[in-house]
Amino acid sequence: MDIPQRISRIREIAYNIWFSWQPETHQLFSLMDRQLWEEINHNSVKFLLYLYPKRLDEAAHNSVFLELYDHLVEKYDRYLHKKTWYQRQAPSPGLLVAYFSAELGIHESLPVYGGGLGVLAGDHCKSCENLGIPLVGVSILYKNGYFTQKIDHEGRQKAAYPETNFNEIPISVCRNQDGTPLILPVPIKESIIYVQVWCQIIGRTHIYLLDTDIPLNNPDDRKITKQLYGGNRDIRIAQEIVLGIGGVRALRKLGITPSVWHINEGHAAFLILERIREKIKEGASLQSALHEVKARTLFTTHTAVPAGHDLFPKDFVLSNLGQMVVQFAISCEAFLALGWDHEHQSFSMTQLAMKNAVRTNGVSKLHGEVSRKILNNDEITWITNGVHLPTWIAPEMSSLFAQYLGWDWMEDYTNQHRWKKIKLIPDQLLWQTHQTLKKKMISYVRYNLYQRLKRNLAPPSVILESLNKLNPETFTIGFARRFATYKRADLLLKDPDRLARLLNNPKQPVNIIFAGKAHPADHPGQEIIKRIWHLSQEKQFQGRIILAENYDIHLARYLLQGVDLWLNTPRRPMEACGTSGQKAALNGVINCSVPDGWWPEAFNGKNGFTIGGDQDFPNECIQDQEDERSLFHLLEQEIIPCYYNQKDHVPEQWICHMKENLISIPHYFNSERMVQDYYKKLYLPAFRGYN
Ligand SMILES: *Cc1c(COP(=O)(O)O)cnc(C)c1O
Numbered sequence: 001m002d003i004p005q006r007i008s009r010i011r012e013i014a015y016n017i018w019f020s021w022q023p024e025t026h027q028l029f030s031l032m033d034r035q036l037w038e039e040i041n042h043n044s045v046k047f048l049l050y051l052y053p054k055r056l057d058e059a060a061h062n063s064v065f066l067e068l069y070d071h072l073v074e075k076y077d078r079y080l081h082k083k084t085w086y087q088r089q090a091p092s093p094g095l096l097v098a099y100f101s102a103e104l105g106i107h108e109s110l111p112v113y114g115g116g117l118g119v120l121a122g123d124h125c126k127s128c129e130n131l132g133i134p135l136v137g138v139s140i141l142y143k144n145g146y147f148t149q150k151i152d153h154e155g156r157q158k159a160a161y162p163e164t165n166f167n168e169i170p171i172s173v174c175r176n177q178d179g180t181p182l183i184l185p186v187p188i189k190e191s192i193i194y195v196q197v198w199c200q201i202i203g204r205t206h207i208y209l210l211d212t213d214i215p216l217n218n219p220d221d222r223k224i225t226k227q228l229y230g231g232n233r234d235i236r237i238a239q240e241i242v243l244g245i246g247g248v249r250a251l252r253k254l255g256i257t258p259s260v261w262h263i264n265e266g267h268a269a270f271l272i273l274e275r276i277r278e279k280i281k282e283g284a285s286l287q288s289a290l291h292e293v294k295a296r297t298l299f300t301t302h303t304a305v306p307a308g309h310d311l312f313p314k315d316f317v318l319s320n321l322g323q324m325v326v327q328f329a330i331s332c333e334a335f336l337a338l339g340w341d342h343e344h345q346s347f348s349m350t351q352l353a354m355k356n357a358v359r360t361n362g363v364s365k366l367h368g369e370v371s372r373k374i375l376n377n378d379e380i381t382w383i384t385n386g387v388h389l390p391t392w393i394a395p396e397m398s399s400l401f402a403q404y405l406g407w408d409w410m411e412d413y414t415n416q417h418r419w420k421k422i423k424l425i426p427d428q429l430l431w432q433t434h435q436t437l438k439k440k441m442i443s444y445v446r447y448n449l450y451q452r453l454k455r456n457l458a459p460p461s462v463i464l465e466s467l468n469k470l471n472p473e474t475f476t477i478g479f480a481r482r483f484a485t486y487k488r489a490d491l492l493l494k495d496p497d498r499l500a501r502l503l504n505n506p507k508q509p510v511n512i513i514f515a516g517k518a519h520p521a522d523h524p525g526q527e528i529i530k531r532i533w534h535l536s537q538e539k540q541f542q543g544r545i546i547l548a549e550n551y552d553i554h555l556a557r558y559l560l561q562g563v564d565l566w567l568n569t570p571r572r573p574m575e576a577c578g579t580s581g582q583k584a585a586l587n588g589v590i591n592c593s594v595p596d597g598w599w600p601e602a603f604n605g606k607n608g609f610t611i612g613g614d615q616d617f618p619n620e621c622i623q624d625q626e627d628e629r630s631l632f633h634l635l636e637q638e639i640i641p642c643y644y645n646q647k648d649h650v651p652e653q654w655i656c657h658m659k660e661n662l663i664s665i666p667h668y669f670n671s672e673r674m675v676q677d678y679y680k681k682l683y684l685p686a687f688r689g690y691n
Helices: 010-014 017-021 023-039 044-050 053-060 063-081 116-131 219-225 233-253 271-281 286-295 314-320 322-328 332-337 349-355 365-374 395-405 416-424 427-455 460-469 496-504 523-537 553-562 580-585 620-644 652-664 671-690
Strands: 097-101 135-140 148-151 157-160 183-188 191-202 205-211 260-264 297-300 346-348 359-362 475-480 510-515 545-548 565-568 590-593 608-610
Touching (some): 010 017, 010 063, 023 053, 023 395, 053 063, 116 135, 116 191, 116 260, 135 233, 148 427, 183 233, 191 233, 205 233, 219 233, 260 271, 260 671, 271 286, 286 297, 322 332, 359 365, 427 545, 427 652, 496 620, 510 553, 590 620, 590 652
Parallel strands (some): 097 135, 297 359, 475 565, 510 545, 590 608
Antiparallel strands (some): 148 157
16 A cells, blocks of 8 residues: 555554544545445445555645545544543553454444344444443454345345455454464364454454464364354354454463453353463462452343354363363363253353353343343343444434534533433424435435346336335335344235235325345245245335345445334344344434333333333234234324324424434433443442452
């Protein structure tokens, strides 16, 4: 990368994920080459590598560019040197949280996340960074990431695993002092594999990413870090060994000494074993090693679905972790007891984490209750998830808020009081801003749809019909998330006639946009995609039911910022928290949700819509029927009429809901509040308890 001296710091900014939530970086890169910037998925490093050098020279002499550049660099320096929230809290010397997560959704250029869990982990790291809470992240660098999705001409999901070139994304190899790459040995079965470490920088925070794809390993071992949730059980446990054991070793080798260890979902629980091993090696008894490790370990469980908990058979664990058992110098039974799940007669990563963590938490109030029950542990507490506001808010909304909440509102968005000023925004203006975002979303979805229809050789009449019905005057519902069956994307589709009447009412037409991936092994999930696809082909649903492909952070942003209503229909109480609705809310998009996950904590009667009540049902079938009935009723009787009750194309009542939503939701359901809770309720007590 040959960058003119005058704008040389653009390289540093490109390598710092901080860039991703600055609207100015997007402007700056777009000024140089808008098309390239979009084509390469906002990957700052690849952009600089692929840009014509001439463009950089031109930029270095363009006054508009330079003004923006200087402003960005100044903002960057100010950010890096400002006094943080943590520094104002009477900091605790020595506090350093190691945050381990098997997936991490930080930016669209690095597809190492499957869904909400990964994106949440990314938002957690970003908010700790913003507040200055000392944290290092540890995760895996999957060569082929999570899959990209295409839908074929019969509605089948086609998964592809494109390779990521690690030299073309904002990460760099960690090196020893002599300049050689930092590599560490990790024991698996009877052998040793080698792990290379990469570093990603978010502001001042470092994330370490582990990679086995190096020539020192044999071809099979190189594939351990190939795919997220891709392989069989052997690969799964190998990945978890790389993450848990390799992760601790990487930090040691880097000279980093965490004082609190945060296990984000069971996949990372082997970090416990490695730390016990270290203490035994230093001469501690097993008992005291267990005690010391536990005191500084925290565990967050994220699922209420049994399949979400990793279980391994006894012999399988012993053969993979044999070298550990020897070093612990304990019996196989005693070793297995560290994570034994009596109910399933298996070794459980969740049990390993829970039994050896001083605190375990769920991710919403309701999920705390559910976890106490399913994990049979009264001590489980909860911290409700939130989202990283700067990542998820549309710049257009953010500028509007700046005018009415104060120019520095982004420094202070957990302040409930400030959000009351939302009332001052003229209805007309809020609506215009929303409509602008809706138009942007529509043109992006049209493009997505057009690509697919063209590829699948759809007749031109179908293409036209489908694209034309997408329009900003039509009430538009969004449903996008993983197509796991418990999320019930098909709840509205069980009675197609009733749905057709609802969507095609000439005075009050409705569009629904669906998007999401189903795990390649989840066949029922893929059947739901097919069902949506089939309906979307029927004449009565063409252009009314829209299936966008390859849901990722990028598409999510458009949908969450641009639809009118965000629909969430999990089978209660299976949704641990859900975060996409929180992202929608901070853009003024109204939620319509089952009272599951975070929603019961947020709903106040005016800031959105709740489907059904919180009663228990005798079985899933009745539950689905009841929820379907409630949802139709709500849409037909309340939601759609409210939206279409407009004066001069402005829906006043609807805007009241939007404002109520903005006043009551984003100030709390953001990850800055969330990590403050982690800091006060979990990190600090774990740190102090031990001292
Ligand atoms: C936020 C987000 C999710 C989580 O969605 P839920 O509503 O929690 O199911 C999944 N995928 C992407 C890309 C996201 O941004």
